[in-house]
Amino acid sequence: MVGIFIIGIIMLAAAVAVIVVRQPVHSALALVGVTLGLAMIYLILQAEFLAVAQVIVYAGAIMVLFLFVVTLLTAGKEETETKDLLSGQRWASVITGLVVGVGLAVVIATHHPTKLATSLSSSFGGLHPIGQELWGPYFLLLAGVALMLLTGAIGVLVLNRTEGTKAPRSRPLPHGVSVSDGEGESRP
Numbered sequence: 001m002v003g004i005f006i007i008g009i010i011m012l013a014a015a016v017a018v019i020v021v022r023q024p025v026h027s028a029l030a031l032v033g034v035t036l037g038l039a040m041i042y043l044i045l046q047a048e049f050l051a052v053a054q055v056i057v058y059a060g061a062i063m064v065l066f067l068f069v070v071t072l073l074t075a076g077k078e079e080t081e082t083k084d085l086l087s088g089q090r091w092a093s094v095i096t097g098l099v100v101g102v103g104l105a106v107v108i109a110t111h112h113p114t115k116l117a118t119s120l121s122s123s124f125g126g127l128h129p130i131g132q133e134l135w136g137p138y139f140l141l142l143a144g145v146a147l148m149l150l151t152g153a154i155g156v157l158v159l160n161r162t163e164g165t166k167a168p169r170s171r172p173l174p175h176g177v178s179v180s181d182g183e184g185e186s187r188p
Contacts, residue, residue, distance in 0.1 A: 004044060011037035024070040028063055035059045047125020065149075069156050 014033035021027045035058040042051035123129045134142055 004041060007037050007040050007044075024074065025067065028066045028070060031066070032059050032063050035063075042125060045120065045125065049127050049130065050125040065153070069153070072156055072160050 011034050014030045014037065017030035018027050018034065021030060035054055039051040039054040039059070042048075042054060
């Protein structure tokens with residue numbers, strides 16, 4: 001039980017770092033810390049498949065996608081200090097975070113951990129039950145998430161395109177210049 005609390009504190013610190021850090025790459029690396037902490041909790045709960053899937057899918061593939069998107073968004077852009085346009089929103093988020101934190105602390109303080117303890121089934125975190133859930137009733141939701149990720153990646157590529165990356169238009173050749181089509185024939 002002590003291990004879960006230590007991992008939870010590390011995950012909480014990494015989650016705060018995701019929000020507080022100014023560099024997007026550092027924020028993504030802090031998110032890797034959160035996902036690795038969740039994988040450790042899965043290991044404590046004896047859900048080895050979920051732990052491995054967490055590391056491979058989220059700490060591996062999704063983080064590579066995030067870093068790819070961050071690289072695309074920041075490519076060729078200089079870092080300049082801009083005026084903070086979100087100061088009111090920042091204070092609202094701090095107040096909301098404090099209210100949610102106090103609410104969670106009240107719930108934790110009023111409910112004894114033994115009352116919350118439930119027994120897990122012997123197949124918890126196994127490959128077969130997860131496969132039945134994903135490819136059974138939740139298949140359409142899984143396909144929807146895949147389409148959302150694809151749409152987001154395409155949206156980043158479209159929104160980040162600069163004026164210089166558009167396809168060049170064909171221009172008429174100057175007078176007297178011809179192009180060979182490879183078969184020995186010239187066309188004007």
